[in-house]
Amino acid sequence: MGKLILAASLGLTCLLSTATVALAEAPGTEDPNNWPQYNRTSNAWRYSPLDQINKDNVSKLSVAWIAQGGDITMGIQETPLAIDGVIYSITSGNRVAALDAKTGQEVWNYQPKLDPLTKKVLFSPYSRGVAVGDGKVFIGTVDGRGIALDQKTGKEIWQVQLTDFANCHGCNFTSPPVVAGDMLTFGSTAGELATQGKIFGVEAKSGKKVWEFNTIKDDPKSWPGTSGKYGGGGAWMPGTYDAETNTVFYGTGNPGKDFINEDRQGDNLYTDSIVALDPKTGNLKWYRQEIKQDVWDYDSAYEVLLFKKDGKDLIVHMNKSGYVFVLDKNDGSIENIWPVSDLKNFVKDIDKRTGELIGRVELPMNQETLICPSTFGGRSWNAGAYNPNTGLWYNNVLDFCGYLKPVAQKDDPKDYGTGHIGASDFGRLVMAPDGRKPGRLDARDPFTGERKWTHEMDVPGFASVLTTGGGLVFNGDPTGILRAFDADTGKVLWSFNTGSGMRSGIISYAVAGEQYILVPSGWGSYAAILLPALFPQLEKMPAASTLIAFKLPK
Amino acid sequence: MMYKLVLMTIACIFVGDAAYPQEDVPNLKDPTMIAAGHDLFLQKQCSRCHGEGGKGGINLTRRALDPRSVFQAIADGRMGSGLRMPASRDVLTDEEIWKATAYVMSISQQPK
Numbered sequence: 001m002g003k004l005i006l007a008a009s010l011g012l013t014c015l016l017s018t019a020t021v022a023l024a025e026a027p028g029t030e031d032p033n034n035w036p037q038y039n040r041t042s043n044a045w046r047y048s049p050l051d052q053i054n055k056d057n058v059s060k061l062s063v064a065w066i067a068q069g070g071d072i073t074m075g076i077q078e079t080p081l082a083i084d085g086v087i088y089s090i091t092s093g094n095r096v097a098a099l100d101a102k103t104g105q106e107v108w109n110y111q112p113k114l115d116p117l118t119k120k121v122l123f124s125p126y127s128r129g130v131a132v133g134d135g136k137v138f139i140g141t142v143d144g145r146g147i148a149l150d151q152k153t154g155k156e157i158w159q160v161q162l163t164d165f166a167n168c169h170g171c172n173f174t175s176p177p178v179v180a181g182d183m184l185t186f187g188s189t190a191g192e193l194a195t196q197g198k199i200f201g202v203e204a205k206s207g208k209k210v211w212e213f214n215t216i217k218d219d220p221k222s223w224p225g226t227s228g229k230y231g232g233g234g235a236w237m238p239g240t241y242d243a244e245t246n247t248v249f250y251g252t253g254n255p256g257k258d259f260i261n262e263d264r265q266g267d268n269l270y271t272d273s274i275v276a277l278d279p280k281t282g283n284l285k286w287y288r289q290e291i292k293q294d295v296w297d298y299d300s301a302y303e304v305l306l307f308k309k310d311g312k313d314l315i316v317h318m319n320k321s322g323y324v325f326v327l328d329k330n331d332g333s334i335e336n337i338w339p340v341s342d343l344k345n346f347v348k349d350i351d352k353r354t355g356e357l358i359g360r361v362e363l364p365m366n367q368e369t370l371i372c373p374s375t376f377g378g379r380s381w382n383a384g385a386y387n388p389n390t391g392l393w394y395n396n397v398l399d400f401c402g403y404l405k406p407v408a409q410k411d412d413p414k415d416y417g418t419g420h421i422g423a424s425d426f427g428r429l430v431m432a433p434d435g436r437k438p439g440r441l442d443a444r445d446p447f448t449g450e451r452k453w454t455h456e457m458d459v460p461g462f463a464s465v466l467t468t469g470g471g472l473v474f475n476g477d478p479t480g481i482l483r484a485f486d487a488d489t490g491k492v493l494w495s496f497n498t499g500s501g502m503r504s505g506i507i508s509y510a511v512a513g514e515q516y517i518l519v520p521s522g523w524g525s526y527a528a529i530l531l532p533a534l535f536p537q538l539e540k541m542p543a544a545s546t547l548i549a550f551k552l553p554k
Numbered sequence: 555m556m557y558k559l560v561l562m563t564i565a566c567i568f569v570g571d572a573a574y575p576q577e578d579v580p581n582l583k584d585p586t587m588i589a590a591g592h593d594l595f596l597q598k599q600c601s602r603c604h605g606e607g608g609k610g611g612i613n614l615t616r617r618a619l620d621p622r623s624v625f626q627a628i629a630d631g632r633m634g635s636g637l638r639m640p641a642s643r644d645v646l647t648d649e650e651i652w653k654a655t656a657y658v659m660s661i662s663q664q665p666k
Binding site: 072073074075119120121122124125407409412414415416417418419421423424425426428522523524526528529530531532533539542543544 | 596597598599601602603605606609610611612613631633635636637638640641642644645
């Protein structure tokens with residue numbers, strides 16, 4: 001009998017191994033037990049193929065462990081990584097920790113001594129993730145450094161100052177670098193800063209800076225006169241590394257001053273663009289600008305998804321305006337453009353073939369103009385998730401507007417706390433004029449925009465979405481409610497109150513044969529400051545910095 | 555002696571933000587000062603978080619504020635409830651900070 005059980009077990013093991021190998025060949029399913037990079041796989045789908053937790057049993061999910069991330073200032077904004085039974089986490093002020101993925105027990109931690117100037121600058125102490133490779137954990141710091149730690153011990157291996165932090169209006173890193181072969185690429189904050197945002201190429205082994213790419217093109221036609229000197233741009237979210245073409249794709253930030261285009265009457269390249277760079281040299285392979293001469297703060301900094309479809313290599317990318325650009329991966333030519341919402345008035349439309357803005361609305365100085373979507377965008381920076389089984393891309397949609405009022409402003413890169421935006425604020429937020437709900441979770445075809453289902457929300461979502469092989473979609477909201485949806489229908493199958501709002505990335509991993517859902521909870525960022533004007537229920541939302549791991553009970 | 559030292563220490567903690575004696579506080583009800591403070595409030599984008607009239611995400615109009623605490627928050631920044639207000643001491647003079655304080659006091663609830 002014992003031999004029979006052993007034989008059956010071996011057979012099952014072989015079957016499972018075979019299944020794993022077969023799965024590993026499908027895009028988005030490689031390395032199924034881990035979440036080894038910011039968007040899990042190099043196609044940036046945020047899809048975990050794990051299916052132990054599924055539609056039939058998700059209602060039984062229970063808390064496995066809880067860990068505290070430390071400082072709660074501006075909340076927890078990270079997408080943690082999970083590699084071979086270890087969680088790599090970064091929280092406010094660049095505190096990095098390695099945790100046992102089964103228990104949440106801390107293995108090591110590291111916190112850099114930050115420049116005191118970080119207390120004055122606009123985008124700090126945001127920490128959105130780490131990168132892991134070559135036995136090291138890499139971070140970009142909120143004072144403009146790249147740092148490498150030993151993956152096993154957390155001891156510092158090298159560090160390099162990349163931005164001229166004090167002289168560039170506090171430009172820094174709020175997101176992790178991208179591991180691109182033996183190189184790292186770091187994208188700096190800019191946009192609202194009086195600076196020229198850059199992407200840096202650094203040797204992963206030594207920390208030596210090899211190149212920098214200026215997102216402000218040195219071209220008087222694009223930037224007349226001195227308008228490019230503080231043109232902004234930058235690349236403040238992680239790019240996507242495509243090993244097949246040895247290319248790193250980044251989305252860039254908006255031009256400055258955000259709401260005034262009087263002195264920058266050109267295209268303002270390479271702001272609001274996708275740039276395709278050679279990670280060895282920083283050479284530009286191609287670019288596609290999504291918003292020319294932006295005056296509405298519609299960055300292109302969000303995730304770059306890669307697909308193979310009908311023999312074509314495609315990119316799907318959402319601009320902050322809510323328009324989604326479907327591009328040829330090899331040259332950036334346009335395949336399609338579609339909007340996530342019909343609540344848009346900054347243009348009448350964007351030409352689906354040429355990308356031209358049709359009927360753009362300009363902003364007169366010293367007057368309020370109603371612009372939809374607001375400067376939070378048609379979606380915030382928190383990523384969507386694509387499930388290859390349903391063929392659907394799940395995104396939070398923000399359906400509210402803002403009144404923008406440009407006013408004259410002096411350039412001052414030493415005035416760290418004041419945005420280089422040409423206004424007194426980021427816009428007075430208002431609900432949509434037609435009275436619709438202000439947010440929803442949408443499931444759409446990523447190439448056509450056709451909507452399969454939607455889940456309306458009274459307070460829109462500001463966290464990154466997770467979708468899984470168990471046919472589920474997980475989404476968190478600013479009031480702290482985590483929900484699991486049926487990926488096919490949008491039916492809510494389970495919910496849990498995490499105690500604070502979510503502005504972070506939900507992941508899934510497996511260790512010792514058990515699947516976990518890991519949720520960072522802790523409301524923060526400028527969303528926590530600005531949104532209570534429109535959503536009073538968020539005014540008393542407690543801040544936190546908590547990691548909550550869920551699994552099925554044994 | 556020790557008792558006096560402890561008493562003084564406790565007193566210092568409780569008036570910790572009273573960096574300016576009462577006589578140094580300018581007339582915060584002066585309309586000219588309030589108007590100048592409003593201009594600074596907009597220029598330095600205090601309105602970004604507090605709204606143009608103080609009714610933004612961090613609403614000032616429903617708060618009872620102390621002028622010295624307001625001065626100190628503008629000068630040195632403030633952390634609370636997980637949120638961070640940047641410091642402005644290097645970009646505003648004391649005189650300007652008092653003007654901004656005057657405007658903030660004019661829109662907040664006055665202490666009873």
